[in-house]
Amino acid sequence: MIPVRGFVGDTVAVLGLGRSGLTAARALRAGGAEVVAWDDGAKGREAAEAEGFALRDLTRAGAFDGIACLVTSPGIPHLYPAPHPAIRAAWDAGVAVDNDIGLFFRSLGHEGEAPRVVAITGSNGKSTTAALLHHVLIRAHKRAHLAGNIGRGVLDLDPLGEADIVVLELSSYQTDLARSLTPDIGVFTNLSSDHLDRHAGHGGYFAAKRRLFAEGGPERAVIGVDEDEGRYLANQLSEATGDPRVIRVATGRIEAPGWQVTVRKGWLAETRMGRQVASVDLRDVPGLPGRHNHQNACCAWGAARALGLGPRDIEAGLRSYPGLPHRSQRIAERGGVVFVNDSKATNVDAAAQALQAFKDIRWICGGLMKEGGLDALRPHLGRVAKAYVIGREAEGFALALGPGIEAEVCTDMATAVARAAAEARPGETVLLAPAAASFDQYDSFEARGQDFAERVAALDD
Structure with missing residues (x-):
């Protein structure tokens, strides 16, 4: 662990107690700081208490009395679309706000x-x-x-x-x-x-x-x-x-x-x-x-x-280089059909790059669409033999692809993999490149990619 320097004897507040937040709290303590911690979720607070960190609700009046710095986790909004109440309170108290990268x-x-x-x-x-x-x-x-x-x-x-x-x-x-x-x-x-x-x-x-x-x-x-x-x-x-x-x-x-x-x-x-x-x-x-x-x-x-x-x-x-999981990851080949996991393609531009990397694609796509629509994908849809759309908004996503591409609303990954595998011909690629966030059905893009990999593996059963 890298002890955080510059806060010996000072009290530092840590907001957000996931991986980066708890690590920052430990590193601050190792460097001689007193740490008070807060998380909006009970699970994070319990994890901090289990390691001996004092809890303080940083949204309450006077919470920043005696605080030298607030360290916040990256997932917590600090300006847009609206600052977290604790960050706004730190501003009002004149307390500097930083994150683990700044401390490093x-x-x-x-x-x-x-x-x-x-x-x-x-x-x-x-x-x-x-x-x-x-x-x-x-x-x-x-x-x-x-x-x-x-x-x-x-x-x-x-x-x-x-x-x-x-x-x-x-x-x-x-x-x-x-x-x-x-x-x-x-x-x-x-x-x-x-x-x-x-x-x-x-x-x-x-x-x-x-x-x-x-x-x-x-x-x-x-x-x-x-x-x-x-x-x-x-x-x-x-x-x-x-x-x-x-x-x-x-x-x-x-x-x-x-x-x-x-x-x-x-x-x-x-x-x-x-x-x-x-x-x-x-x-x-x-x-x-x-x-x-x-x-x-x-x-x-x-x-x-x-x-x-x-x-x-x-x-x-x-x-x-072996490649990273969920990023153009070749996970199987069956009967001349290659299966590729690019679950990390969570936006339109990343999906467009994935579509350019392969030919004759059976494309599994869909999820929570981001701002800007799907227009940037259209120049590359000529490589797609058929789209198999997943997600809670699968019908809307399929419509947004436009009339120039055959699309089947599958909703869930199991159906999409089964349908794409059944229709794919030798020389084609079954590609998961969703062009959308995963949070309508999964906790993360990693979980979505893992589900795809498990469904492909199950094709042998």
Whole structure:
């Protein structure tokens, strides 16, 4: 555990007692702080009490008397659509609000040299990029750790030294609030509309991502420039033409000069000042299927190069990468039909990338639709032989797909898998890429993907 520094003898409040909240409470106590804790749910309060933390209802009058800081969990709204009452009370009391990511960065370097930190954010692909970079580093015999929104809670890591490299996946909820953001390398994968209610629109969502670079000032930035926001960010971070501190990543040509990692027709190429210095054929890499995973590979390549790894070591890591569960995960092949679990495709842009990765698709989709509708999927529906729609709003989702695609309302996963498997022909892919949130039927996208995998496994019975 990393003890949180700067609060010896102070009382710090922790709001939200899930994984990150309880870990933050433990790390604060390890650093010498007195901790009071609160969760709106009885289960979280009971867990804190069981570890000896004092409870205090942070929504009551006077709750912040004597409090030095409020640490809140990422799932708790701190501004939009409305601040949690305890956060509003902290504002009124003049108490600083932070999260575990901010505590992590403020606590680095207090005992010996600080590790190098790579922080990865973006709309889609950040989990794969983080896991892939971590895998590449481990295979190259580096002391690497995966944490943040993936792997271990960031404060749950063992004490770190200068030989360590921490790979952090950070969501917009985490970057939006952290008071300290000082990574050595920042990575921005891409941007698409997501979490708009939490950030009051697309601009607020981008602003939350941008804080990692504007507030943190990383020594080097790896920026996906397929969207205008990425081009803007890369331009903002460049001090001169071809600034080597910015590595641009794209799934196509880049007009701006400088350090670039691009992928075209499955070939990754690294270019510096107009000269190609490395290339890799990604088309036969089993753990990275499709254009979106090729972009993830580019981002991981850029970060690994910024850390000083050579092309051969990185290529070896790419080729041995097994892939992440629920992200373009090939789980079975039966009678020439491949079954792929991409339950993490919880928004339209992620689902569109999944559809581009395969041909002749039997598509399992549906769930809680997000703002913006399904229009972005239409250019890719020609790859879909038929859609099998799940979710409580399955009929509405099927109608939103439009008349150009055959869609069957299945409602539940068992029916969808059975129908898709029965109708699929050799050479086709049964793809779960929902383009929607899972919370109408499941606790998480992981639970949804696991249900899909179990239904596919049961086809043998």
